[in-house]
Amino acid sequence: MARMMPKKDAVIIGLGWTGAILAEQLTAAGLNVVAIERGPWRDTATDFNIGYMQDELRYAVRKDLFLHAATEAMTMRNNPGQTALPMRDYGSFLPGHGVGGAGVHWNGKTWRFQDTDFEIHSHLRHRYGARKLRGLQLQDWGVTWKEIEHCFDAFEYVAGISGKAGNINGVIQEGGNPFESPRSREFPNPPLKTGYPPMLFEQVTREMGYHPFPEPSANCSRPYVNPLGVAMGECTYCGFCERFGCANYSKASAQTTILPVLMARPNFEARTECEVLKVNLSEDGKMARSVTYIDAKGTECEQPGDMVLICAYGLMNVRMMLLSGIGTQYDPLTGKGTVGRNYCYQTSCGARIMLEGKRLNPFIASGAMGRTIHDFQGDVFDHSHLDFVGGAGISCDSTNGRPILYRPLPEGAPRWGAGWKQAAVEGYQNSMGIGSQGSSYPVKENYLDLDPTYTDRHGRPLLRITFEFPDNDIAMSNYMADQLETIAKAFNPKSYAVSRTRKDWNSVPYQSTHNTGGAIMGENPRTSAVNKYLQSWDVPNVFVIGASAFAHNAGMNPTGTVGALAYWAAEAITTKYIKRPGALVHA
Amino acid sequence: MRALLVAALLFAATPALAQADGAAVADGRYQAVLGDCAGCHGDDLSGGIALETPFGRLVTPNITPDRDTGIGSYSAADFRDAMKTGIVQGKALYPAMPYTAYARMPDKDVDALFAYLKTVKPVRHAVKVNQLRFPYRWRFLMRIWNLIFFHPKAPDPASHSAAWIRGEYLVNGPGHCGTCHTPKNMFGADIKPILGGALLQGWFAPDLTGDAQTGLGGWLAADIVTYLGTGRSAHSIASGPMTEVITNSTAQMRPGDLGAIAAYLKDLPPAPGNTHASLRDVERMKRGSSLYQINCSACHGLDAKGQGPLVPPLTGNAVVNQADASTLVRLVLAGSQGAGTKAAPTRPAMPSLAWRLDDRQVADILTYVRANWGNQGTPVAQDFVGGIRAGLQDGQSASK
Numbered sequence: 006m007a008r009m010m011p012k013k014d015a016v017i018i019g020l021g022w023t024g025a026i027l028a029e030q031l032t033a034a035g036l037n038v039v040a041i042e043r044g045p046w047r048d049t050a051t052d053f054n055i056g057y058m059q060d061e062l063r064y065a066v067r068k069d070l071f072l073h074a075a076t077e078a079m080t081m082r083n084n085p086g087q088t089a090l091p092m093r094d095y096g097s098f099l100p101g102h103g104v105g106g107a108g109v110h111w112n113g114k115t116w117r118f119q120d121t122d123f124e125i126h127s128h129l130r131h132r133y134g135a136r137k138l139r140g141l142q143l144q145d146w147g148v149t150w151k152e153i154e155h156c157f158d159a160f161e162y163v164a165g166i167s168g169k170a171g172n173i174n175g176v177i178q179e180g181g182n183p184f185e186s187p188r189s190r191e192f193p194n195p196p197l198k199t200g201y202p203p204m205l206f207e208q209v210t211r212e213m214g215y216h217p218f219p220e221p222s223a224n225c226s227r228p229y230v231n232p233l234g235v236a237m238g239e240c241t242y243c244g245f246c247e248r249f250g251c252a253n254y255s256k257a258s259a260q261t262t263i264l265p266v267l268m269a270r271p272n273f274e275a276r277t278e279c280e281v282l283k284v285n286l287s288e289d290g291k292m293a294r295s296v297t298y299i300d301a302k303g304t305e306c307e308q309p310g311d312m313v314l315i316c317a318y319g320l321m322n323v324r325m326m327l328l329s330g331i332g333t334q335y336d337p338l339t340g341k342g343t344v345g346r347n348y349c350y351q352t353s354c355g356a357r358i359m360l361e362g363k364r365l366n367p368f369i370a371s372g373a374m375g376r377t378i379h380d381f382q383g384d385v386f387d388h389s390h391l392d393f394v395g396g397a398g399i400s401c402d403s404t405n406g407r408p409i410l411y412r413p414l415p416e417g418a419p420r421w422g423a424g425w426k427q428a429a430v431e432g433y434q435n436s437m438g439i440g441s442q443g444s445s446y447p448v449k450e451n452y453l454d455l456d457p458t459y460t461d462r463h464g465r466p467l468l469r470i471t472f473e474f475p476d477n478d479i480a481m482s483n484y485m486a487d488q489l490e491t492i493a494k495a496f497n498p499k500s501y502a503v504s505r506t507r508k509d510w511n512s513v514p515y516q517s518t519h520n521t522g523g524a525i526m527g528e529n530p531r532t533s534a535v536n537k538y539l540q541s542w543d544v545p546n547v548f549v550i551g552a553s554a555f556a557h558n559a560g561m562n563p564t565g566t567v568g569a570l571a572y573w574a575a576e577a578i579t580t581k582y583i584k585r586p587g588a589l590v591h592a
Numbered sequence: 593m594r595a596l597l598v599a600a601l602l603f604a605a606t607p608a609l610a611q612a613d614g615a616a617v618a619d620g621r622y623q624a625v626l627g628d629c630a631g632c633h634g635d636d637l638s639g640g641i642a643l644e645t646p647f648g649r650l651v652t653p654n655i656t657p658d659r660d661t662g663i664g665s666y667s668a669a670d671f672r673d674a675m676k677t678g679i680v681q682g683k684a685l686y687p688a689m690p691y692t693a694y695a696r697m698p699d700k701d702v703d704a705l706f707a708y709l710k711t712v713k714p715v716r717h718a719v720k721v722n723q724l725r726f727p728y729r730w731r732f733l734m735r736i737w738n739l740i741f742f743h744p745k746a747p748d749p750a751s752h753s754a755a756w757i758r759g760e761y762l763v764n765g766p767g768h769c770g771t772c773h774t775p776k777n778m779f780g781a782d783i784k785p786i787l788g789g790a791l792l793q794g795w796f797a798p799d800l801t802g803d804a805q806t807g808l809g810g811w812l813a814a815d816i817v818t819y820l821g822t823g824r825s826a827h828s829i830a831s832g833p834m835t836e837v838i839t840n841s842t843a844q845m846r847p848g849d850l851g852a853i854a855a856y857l858k859d860l861p862p863a864p865g866n867t868h869a870s871l872r873d874v875e876r877m878k879r880g881s882s883l884y885q886i887n888c889s890a891c892h893g894l895d896a897k898g899q900g901p902l903v904p905p906l907t908g909n910a911v912v913n914q915a916d917a918s919t920l921v922r923l924v925l926a927g928s929q930g931a932g933t934k935a936a937p938t939r940p941a942m943p944s945l946a947w948r949l950d951d952r953q954v955a956d957i958l959t960y961v962r963a964n965w966g967n968q969g970t971p972v973a974q975d976f977v978g979g980i981r982a983g984l985q986d987g988q989s990a991s992k
Contacts, residue, residue, distance in 0.1 A: 049941065050943065056947070056948050228900035228902060230901060233937070234934075234935060234938075236902045236936070236938040238891070238899045238903065238940075243890070252943075253891065254938075254940060265938050265939055269937060
């Protein structure tokens, strides 16, 4: 028998970005909230010590802060005809683990998806006709830019984002991104300083007629106190962001922006090292009663609550729904069912440019201090005569010049010996990368479900990912690779090399942790798992919050949009749901 | 759900106040804030916290209204005696209980405090208070001590502002600031300079007088109010035992009372003998400068100006300049976390650097810091660092 815990108003599964945001908003509204987190408690003072945080072997190579496959693995295959096999080690993407989740070790690029993303199907069909979208399962998100803009603003101010506005209420701003959708005000902090490679990129792309601008960054450009009263420090450009916790209180995470206030609230409790096994439903399956979890001592506990908020990593949100029987499994053959639908990834390519006689000093770095152009983002450019839809941000970053993993070599350089050493020295100071981070659009064959064979340590089926880069996205990415090549040539480099996206997605080399979809939001319960407020269509006291709700993935990092969706859902709960519990949208 | 919201609103009031029956209790609760009862007796006031004194260990008693293990059997008169004379039910208290300061409190306030204590949740928690060494464990000795050292008196109020009078009362009365900040003689009694800074339990409680280097001479009254109200000011971030004083006591004081404390402290003349010229050993300064750049400057800055609300400056920060560098050494070796208050919830932390710096390196860094950017602190010796490191290690193994 599970140990029964006292009932709470809301039970939150996972204490990362979304869990912390929801917990903060709900406790501020007076609710009693418990967050149940599988991983350990983590805090800047004790876990991201300035004296040892910059340990590349421990954190970047051995991935100390990440989820390990022994705790939860996933299986993968490229198409339904294959048998999926489990990933023995996470490679292609690296989910987070512990308090703060992946928000602890992200780079900090904080984008807003564009207004056209939220109404992507309507927009593209209107502009190009339905034929253009054939083969794609694009659909509107159910929420509009106008409705959600203030939630992006809320997230950016809590996270202390550094950047330059490009469009304030429709007025284009000098120095910002002219293609961004209108924002209501300037960023809370000015852009970071940047490194030499992004400066060169800015110069070259501007001369080409493009519109470079500073990336919006969660690495704080100056000392900042957010609206909750929590203080952040100025980024020191140490270059240990991605895969590391920030020792300087500079990178926004739940720890550096929300937890100090949240943990002091008497109506909040965090239980760490407690793994939720499933959400328990009422007999008719229409209400969540409680969650069952295993605590740090191995005791099975049951935590009842009036609401359950599933706030884990996007892929795990989907698995939790499937394990709990919330909603119906999506079937790629019939298109029926919604949970697992529209799984998307990210379609990226890059170019490496080798210059001569430079001192690029790549160790002066930060997670998001680069320069980007959005001239090829989303539907900013005309796709009428192109064989694809979608787009990409093209960026030059100085994110790390770390000693172990950053070893760029010129094409054809010797792989060992004195020649290799010479090339390594030359490459370190003369090589720079530019990258295209492209959209990933849904097709009916890409989806998530439970694996029929492999189980986790508790005997529960693993999540199975079925994914292949769609033809549309390959065409998009090739187009972007052509742009990268043109830009690379404009540097007048000694040499350059372009790497293109290829079919046969491989889960081993690192590509991107931007997994989206599977529990998507939308207007129609036949094609979406949650409604526009991220509330389950099937079990209305369950909300599922995270990138799992994205109906497609844009050519941008997801965290800004994840943060906005979290504030959006929190607002719906605190202003609508607690006054009248039940379905917020009647379809 | 609506019922839940109502319950949540009720929850916002503290349980003790929810049962309150009158202004006396509310006033008594504020007296408990002023006197920082929770600082020694714990959040639930059930005691059990060990105080390491030069005379051995004292463990704080249970002051909840539990009949057998707390003060449930006290009458109001008993309580008044304890607070103001140090004698309760015929038994002499030790002055670690600052009755020497509480004696200044009017009976009305002591009675209100007692009324409040009667309303807190009784906790059954028996405490063996007296764990002092021979002969100090003989309580009757305290009667002699009282005869010699215990002469509470208020200063002449003439020629002082109302704020100064209130501030002097709060600092030397219920606030009992001198318990930590005033130096003591071999019998544990206050000596001059009052509030001139003192070593206690391994922390050096800084000089609070008007000395420009070691005291509050460089602080505005508003800085003192901000510091006490939030745990930080432009000059410093609270560390060590002061973080608890902030959260349990000063951050909950009324703004007027903080202003009064500031008015009084700003009027204290510099304590003599606290400032010493730094001796600049060129080699040590070089080593210290290089070590500072590698280990400290990322946060504190090459100019030592710190980072706003997160990292204290090392220039104009009195903790840096104290005659006794114990606190500084502790901060470097063991780290420290700031107080969390409503106005400043972040609780930024200085990490422990004991594992990465040896005694000489710590001494060199601190010698450099104490003699740079206008600071005027004496050099820190390697042995001094070693002694504190050993003490911290003993403390760790003792607590295991």
